[in-house]
Amino acid sequence: MKKAMTLSYEVGQNLYINITNQCSCNCIFCIRKNEDGAYGSDPLWLEHEPSMEEMQNDLLQRDLSKYQELVFCGYGEPTMRLDFACELAKWIKSVQPEICLRLNTNGLADIYSPSQNGKASDLVSEVFDKVSISLNGGDSETYLRVTNPRNKPDNAYQTMLRFAQDCKKNGLDTCFTVVDIISPDEIKLAQEVADTLGITLHVREYVS
Template identity: 35%
Template sequence: MSNNNTVAYKLGNSLYLNVTNRCSNDCVFCIKKTNKGIGYDLTLSEEPSLQSLLNAVGDPLGYDEIVFCGYGEPLTRIELVIAASKELKRLGAKSIRINTNGQANLIHGKNVVPELAGLVDVVSISLNAQNATAYGELSQPLKVNPEEAFEAVLEFARECKKHIPRVVLSVVKWPGVDIAACGRIADDLGVDFRVREYMGNG
């Protein structure tokens, strides 16, 4: 366990915020399972407060986008994400994105998506798989069975489509993932689709 506490890190002209290591999944390809999947050690010795997060960002005008991401599910800390987004927007942030596993409504036991409306410009949801069976094998949800988790992800995407300007479903190229079938799910939902290369081979 590292004592590193990287809260913000830059990739291209985007600033990524690492707010928690907690997650409701245990994906087989999670960068948590590798040493240096993206070149930064994102193990948090403690979760950042709102103020320390804002301090780590500094002036948001210097970035094309601010992304809540990290070694865990950022919407585990939805209150922090909302408070930080409000302040970053007030300071002129051009675009705010959340990279999420799509289980926030399961985690919080209610529909939280409307709370993100007007603050978040892009939500990128890890679909990961074409059906609940494959989702269970790849994402290994910790709190509910794969069917419930997969349906919750789809429902989250439908809700985001109502409230967020841009919604993306993403998959990682991985054995057993039917990319074409995942793309059809995105099409049916009327959202964008992105295929990612596995990054965790450090």
């Protein structure tokens, strides 16, 4: 495993932000099982969790105005540092108010990284413009098999769905994703769940 301090990396028109390698899940499709980076990036395994100063210094070296979106994605689950992510997002908005901020998340912050400052969906909605949530299945059984959340809590699927609904209700541009590692029938079921909640579903191709 190669380590570096790659705190941001370009993907197409967007800049991806890597604030943590921590994750509460062990998804069967996780790119981290096969690579040290993503989309041709430098290694994304971090030598240490970046401080706010390190993140700001990294981002100040970029022309943030040229990106369509800044995506909190990481090589891990960004909400494992939920308060840090929100504080950084606020700082980015202070230096680049027009920027579109997206959070890519497993939607489980209320289980694995509860904030003292409030519900995850409310905190996220204060600073982010978009949220992309891993739906990963159309029922709890598929979800737990694909996502493998730590200790497999019975309420994981419902917690993730509630997070998505609350983000949408709060006005965030909200979407779900599934990876086509699940069967067509399972994707169909996931689509039905997304349709019922009025949330767009993106089916992502599995990258091995």
